[in-house]
Amino acid sequence: MAEVIDIETSGPGLYEFTGRLASFAKGDGVLTVFVRHTSCSLLIQENADPEVQSDLLAFFNRLVPPSDDPSMSYLTHTYEGPDDMPAHIKAAMLPVSLSIPVTGGRLMLGTWQGVYLFEHRRRPHTRQVAVAMIQAV
Amino acid sequence: MAEVIDIETSGPGLYEFTGRLASFAKGDGVLTVFVRHTSCSLLIQENADPEVQSDLLAFFNRLVPPSDDPSMSYLTHTYEGPDDMPAHIKAAMLPVSLSIPVTGGRLMLGTWQGVYLFEHRRRPHTRQVAVAMIQAV
Amino acid sequence: MAEVIDIETSGPGLYEFTGRLASFAKGDGVLTVFVRHTSCSLLIQENADPEVQSDLLAFFNRLVPPSDDPSMSYLTHTYEGPDDMPAHIKAAMLPVSLSIPVTGGRLMLGTWQGVYLFEHRRRPHTRQVAVAMIQAV
Numbered sequence: 001m002a003e004v005i006d007i008e009t010s011g012p013g014l015y016e017f018t019g020r021l022a023s024f025a026k027g028d029g030v031l032t033v034f035v036r037h038t039s040c041s042l043l044i045q046e047n048a049d050p051e052v053q054s055d056l057l058a059f060f061n062r063l064v065p066p067s068d069d070p071s072m073s074y075l076t077h078t079y080e081g082p083d084d085m086p087a088h089i090k091a092a093m094l095p096v097s098l099s100i101p102v103t104g105g106r107l108m109l110g111t112w113q114g115v116y117l118f119e120h121r122r123r124p125h126t127r128q129v130a131v132a133m134i135q136a137v
Numbered sequence: 138m139a140e141v142i143d144i145e146t147s148g149p150g151l152y153e154f155t156g157r158l159a160s161f162a163k164g165d166g167v168l169t170v171f172v173r174h175t176s177c178s179l180l181i182q183e184n185a186d187p188e189v190q191s192d193l194l195a196f197f198n199r200l201v202p203p204s205d206d207p208s209m210s211y212l213t214h215t216y217e218g219p220d221d222m223p224a225h226i227k228a229a230m231l232p233v234s235l236s237i238p239v240t241g242g243r244l245m246l247g248t249w250q251g252v253y254l255f256e257h258r259r260r261p262h263t264r265q266v267a268v269a270m271i272q273a274v
Numbered sequence: 275m276a277e278v279i280d281i282e283t284s285g286p287g288l289y290e291f292t293g294r295l296a297s298f299a300k301g302d303g304v305l306t307v308f309v310r311h312t313s314c315s316l317l318i319q320e321n322a323d324p325e326v327q328s329d330l331l332a333f334f335n336r337l338v339p340p341s342d343d344p345s346m347s348y349l350t351h352t353y354e355g356p357d358d359m360p361a362h363i364k365a366a367m368l369p370v371s372l373s374i375p376v377t378g379g380r381l382m383l384g385t386w387q388g389v390y391l392f393e394h395r396r397r398p399h400t401r402q403v404a405v406a407m408i409q410a411v
Binding site for chain 3: 012019028029030043044045049051052054055056058059062063075093094098099100101103104108109110112114117134137
């Protein structure tokens with residue numbers, strides 16, 4: 001049965017939870033990870049150099065600036081704040097679900113791959129991620 | 138066995154089909170949704186405020202303008218019209234498959250999450266979406 | 275059990291491997307494809323006109339230019355070369371996993387859909403792709 005794990009966030013950024021997925025990986029099959037929100041994302045990215053994470057944040061903030069930036073004046077869904085609609089746009093561009101093969105009870109992640117919750121909103125949130133392990137028969 | 142559902146589209150926009158997925162969700166496991174085209178996408182997004190949908194469309198049309206826009210003059214695959222190659226680019230950036238956990242016969246979507254076909258072409262199309270339910274054993 | 279296939283790349287571009295997936299598709303279920311790297315991607319795209327592929331490359335190179343381009347001077351993770359951080363950004367924007375329904379031992383790809391490894395780095399690489407078939411019961 002799928003389970004839900006909570007991830008606490010305190011502003012935009014990447015929150016790693018690779019370690020919390022290990023206990024769900026069983027036998028041979030596929031682990032599905034799914035985020036139950038439309039203003040944050042999942043992301044598999046390099047887990048070694050923290051500069052990769054700050055550069056990723058910088059890139060996406062330039063690609064999708066806050067709605068009080070003059071370049072975004074065409075946006076209409078703004079009443080929850082300038083980070084509201086950009087969060088939906090980023091959530092559209094980045095993964096809502098991940099499917100990770102499992103062999104012998106281990107996630108088949110590459111050496112440098114970590115699994116992250118990518119928070120796009122400024123206020124603190126408790127984010128729910130559903131995790132389901134399907135074993136091959 | 139996977140089944141195919143048809144979704145009729147009449148120009149660029151988000152076409153919700155969350156309700157049509159409910160009958161595929163059975164027991165505990167994962168529902169896979171897959172779009173069989175390269176010029177439209179799947180998307181999970183907010184189902185409450187229609188402004189989110191029009192803002193998403195506006196953002197992606199600015200990020201990937203039609204090929205008759207001067208900024209896109211480098212594109213070469215243009216013989217099917219100015220919305221042809223931009224549709225392929227949007228289809229590359231947005232999901233072709235979604236994996237949604239199912240518990241007790243219910244999709245584990247968040248409260249505000251709807252499942253959409255995101256049409257990128259101007260002409261009407263009948264789009265095929267393959268749906269496969271895999272139950273955990 | 276999931277298996278790993280190697281894909282040799284020699285610079286940025288789309289490397290099709292649709293044909294190598296056919297032997298993994300069995301019965302009815304879902305084939306999961308997962309790339310074990312953070313500087314290349316998976317992509318399902320049109321397999322007919324090669325101009326689509328060169329246009330896709332051109333678009334993403336303009337959206338995410340090399341870090342020695344003046345517009346990217348804010349990037350800090352640059353010591354592996356000007357194609358390093360842009361590769362991570364593209365890998366964040368494009369799929370790391372694909373879930374493809376299978377019916378009667380055949381992938382349910384659309385007529386024009388091919389499965390590609392999208393290489394973002396300039397130097398040659400051997401890329402590992404994990405493939406797992408889960409049959410419905």
